[in-house]
Amino acid sequence: MNYDYLILGSGIAGLYAALLAAQHGRTAVVTKGPIEESNTKYAQGGIAAAVGPGDSVTAHRNDTLAAGAGLCDPAAVDVLVREAPDRIRRLTELGVPFDSEEGQVALGREGAHSRARILHAGGDRTGDAIETVMVRRVREAGVEVFDRHAVTELRTRDGRVTGVEALDPTGRPVLFQATRTILATGGAGQLYTLTTNPSVATGDGVALAWRAGAVVRDMEFVQFHPTALALPGVPTFLLTEALRGEGAILRTPAGAGGGGRAFMPNYHPLGDLAPRDVVARAIATEMRRSGSDHVLLDITHADPDFIAARFPGVHQHCLRYELDITRAPAPVAPAAHYFMGGVYTDHWGRTTLPGLYACGEVASTGVHGANRLASNSLLETVVFAQRAVEASQRGDAPAAPPPDTTPLALPRLTAAPDRATLQSLLWSQAGIVRDPQGLADAAATIDAWGAPSAGVEGATLANMALVGRLIVQAASRRTESRGAHYRSDAPESDPNWRRHLSFVRPDPQ
Numbered sequence: 001m002n003y004d005y006l007i008l009g010s011g012i013a014g015l016y017a018a019l020l021a022a023q024h025g026r027t028a029v030v031t032k033g034p035i036e037e038s039n040t041k042y043a044q045g046g047i048a049a050a051v052g053p054g055d056s057v058t059a060h061r062n063d064t065l066a067a068g069a070g071l072c073d074p075a076a077v078d079v080l081v082r083e084a085p086d087r088i089r090r091l092t093e094l095g096v097p098f099d100s101e102e103g104q105v106a107l108g109r110e111g112a113h114s115r116a117r118i119l120h121a122g123g124d125r126t127g128d129a130i131e132t133v134m135v136r137r138v139r140e141a142g143v144e145v146f147d148r149h150a151v152t153e154l155r156t157r158d159g160r161v162t163g164v165e166a167l168d169p170t171g172r173p174v175l176f177q178a179t180r181t182i183l184a185t186g187g188a189g190q191l192y193t194l195t196t197n198p199s200v201a202t203g204d205g206v207a208l209a210w211r212a213g214a215v216v217r218d219m220e221f222v223q224f225h226p227t228a229l230a231l232p233g234v235p236t237f238l239l240t241e242a243l244r245g246e247g248a249i250l251r252t253p254a255g256a257g258g259g260g261r262a263f264m265p266n267y268h269p270l271g272d273l274a275p276r277d278v279v280a281r282a283i284a285t286e287m288r289r290s291g292s293d294h295v296l297l298d299i300t301h302a303d304p305d306f307i308a309a310r311f312p313g314v315h316q317h318c319l320r321y322e323l324d325i326t327r328a329p330a331p332v333a334p335a336a337h338y339f340m341g342g343v344y345t346d347h348w349g350r351t352t353l354p355g356l357y358a359c360g361e362v363a364s365t366g367v368h369g370a371n372r373l374a375s376n377s378l379l380e381t382v383v384f385a386q387r388a389v390e391a392s393q394r395g396d397a398p399a400a401p402p403p404d405t406t407p408l409a410l411p412r413l414t415a416a417p418d419r420a421t422l423q424s425l426l427w428s429q430a431g432i433v434r435d436p437q438g439l440a441d442a443a444a445t446i447d448a449w450g451a452p453s454a455g456v457e458g459a460t461l462a463n464m465a466l467v468g469r470l471i472v473q474a475a476s477r478r479t480e481s482r483g484a485h486y487r488s489d490a491p492e493s494d495p496n497w498r499r500h501l502s503f504v505r506p507d508p509q
């Protein structure tokens with residue numbers, strides 16, 4: 001099968017890219033699960049853009065840079081915030097039903113944003129609303145969709161990416177050839193025991209690109225969302241930061257020597273709306289202090305009708321487990337949520353390999369630095385998907401490797417024995433708080449694992465082990481704390497470490 005564009009992944013990044021690519025030639029989307037299954041579908045908060053009265057791209061820029069803890073690429077951030085209003089207009093034209101209030105777009109507030117600037121749809125069902133529209137548009141545009149196809153390898157010729165090998169739903173190998181391949185495979189939250197991500201988020205894109213010889217960057221920066229539902233026996237579920245934007249308060253768990261105490265003001269001047277890494281660590285500290293596996297998120301003081309209307313997804317989900325958040329605080333704990341790092345790209349979505357582009361969570365564009373500002377991720381997908389397609393129309397030049405790139409030889413191809421083993425290893429040794437011994441143990445454990453087995457799960461476990469190993473390697477090298485990377489042996493930021501860690505395989509396939 002020969003295509004002008006092959007798009008890997010079907011969240012907003014992939015589908016937005018596919019829609020644009022289809023204007024230029026034969027386009028296919030290849031995606032591991034059902035088409036709509038992606039991190040996008042589960043996004044609750046929304047999409048950030050300086051479109052409200054009293055807001056400005058400068059304010060959005062400054063908030064993004066501050067959250068990024070010194071590692072954002074300011075030029076990439078400029079692109080992000082400047083192009084945001086146009087991309088929002090386009091999403092609206094495509095049919096995304098952003099919520100409004102008295103004829104104006106409704107804007108929510110989230111942590112570390114100095115203004116209310118988060119557009120949402122269906123209250124807290126923003127991602128689902130966007131995904132539904134994008135799936136419909138992609139089908140209308142005649143894009144060919146190969147769902148339940150797991151890509152196992154990027155094919156290269158003379159260093160150029162020329163397509164992919166995949167396993168079809170029956171496990172049969174299939175070959176797709178393409179002039180241009182766009183990676184939009186999303187994140188890797190499944191590498192951790194607790195995650196807000198669906199089961200398809202296994203870091204496949206980073207692993208595929210790494211094996212083909214692309215540069216990866218910032219792998220140590222894994223964002224833990226502070227507030228995932230922590231009810232015993234109930235799957236982890238995101239409780240959007242927009243709840244705190246509407247006044248929800250984090251409190252110590254009941255019975256823990258003064259339970260019910262609001263604790264965030266002790267940790268940061270912005271209190272419950274402090275940057276995500278600060279809130280996640282504060283919660284971890286309070287959980288350790290109290291010996292509890294959760295803290296409480298309390299919005300019982302708000303008008304119940306407002307909560308039910310503004311947060312229908314969260315409200316109804318919790319009701320299923322007999323928790324009414326309008327009447328009782330929700331038990332919450334941090335969970336792996338977002339990967340700031342990934343496959344390095346320039347400002348045009350170009351990776352260091354000719355023929356290969358990347359956008360969305362799989363990419364490291366430089367807009368998130370060491371800690372992503374809430375709701376900048378959906379925005380990043382559309383800004384850089386568009387740029388990737390535009391750049392691919394202009395020519396073929398790949399990105400130059402960043403100057404800090406170092407070759408990294410990893411011992412050999414290993415695969416996790418099963419997901420739970422890898423998840424618990426990374427959760428305990430490369431999670432919210434890291435130390436040198438734990439990281440060294442994690443590296444040794446992964447290196448000792450055996451070779452992958454055949455089939456989709458075997459390939460996935462190999463991808464997960466590889467991405468986990470890259471996280472551990474970067475986290476070991478960065479002997480400081482910055483943004484989402486926290487080392488208990490080096491709890492402060494070190495100005496000498498205001499730089500990236502970029503790795504490339506010395507011997508690509």
Ligand code: SIN
Nearest residue numbers: 044045240241374375
């Ligand atoms: C949330 O709704 O809290 C998540 C938003 C995000 O991760 O950007």
